[in-house]
Amino acid sequence: MTSGSAGVTGRPIALVGFMAVGKSKIGRLLAKRLALPFKDTDEEIEAACGKSIAAIFRDDGEAEFRRVERNVISRLIQDAPHVMAAGGGAFMDAATREALQARATTIWLDPPFGVIAARLKRSSARPLASSKNEAELLQLWHQRRLLYATAQLRIETSDDDPALAVERIVAALASR
Numbered sequence: 504m505t506s507g508s509a510g511v512t513g514r515p516i517a518l519v520g521f522m523a524v525g526k527s528k529i530g531r532l533l534a535k536r537l538a539l540p541f542k543d544t545d546e547e548i549e550a551a552c553g554k555s556i557a558a559i560f561r562d563d564g565e566a567e568f569r570r571v572e573r574n575v576i577s578r579l580i581q582d583a584p585h586v587m588a589a590g591g592g593a594f595m596d597a598a599t600r601e602a603l604q605a606r607a608t609t610i611w612l613d614p615p616f617g618v619i620a621a622r623l624k625r626s627s628a629r630p631l632a633s634s635k636n637e638a639e640l641l642q643l644w645h646q647r648r649l650l651y652a653t654a655q656l657r658i659e660t661s662d663d664d665p666a667l668a669v670e671r672i673v674a675a676l677a678s679r
Contacts, residue, residue: 520612522591523622534586580606611654
């Protein structure tokens with residue numbers, strides 16, 4: 504499937520879901536498969552602010568990070584079709600979620616919590632995860648699932664090869 508094939512609607516494709524679900528890794532592979540550019544909102548935010556996500560959280564707070572994130576996503580969804588990995592909390596912001604739903608094809612990547620927990624234990628680069636224990640992360644995961652479920656497509660993933668998730672996404676897009 505290429506960018507002109509059935510299933511790609513001429514809109515950006517936004518991958519949403521909890522932290523550590525594989526949005527960036529799967530997004531890069533999906534973009535390559537569809538011959539589309541890839542954009543990672545965290546990378547775009549860091550470029551716009553001139554500092555890391557962790558530094559933004561530490562220096563400016565989560566509210567400022569979410570404001571910048573909202574602005575970056577608003578800009579990105581105006582661009583030509585591309586695959587976008589949205590930050591784990593981006594879809595929690597009502598204005599960001601509504602903009603993504605209106606201007607992009609939203610795809611929720613949904614692995615079991617055990618997969619997420621194992622990945623988070625191997626990473627220290629996630630500001631929200633570093634301040635929470637596993638029970639708190641599980642609670643946050645349950646809360647966020649209600650809003651992720653409003654995405655236009657849901658793709659169940661696991662700890663399998665990310666290429667399998669890409670094939671599931673391509674099939675789901677083709678059947679739309």
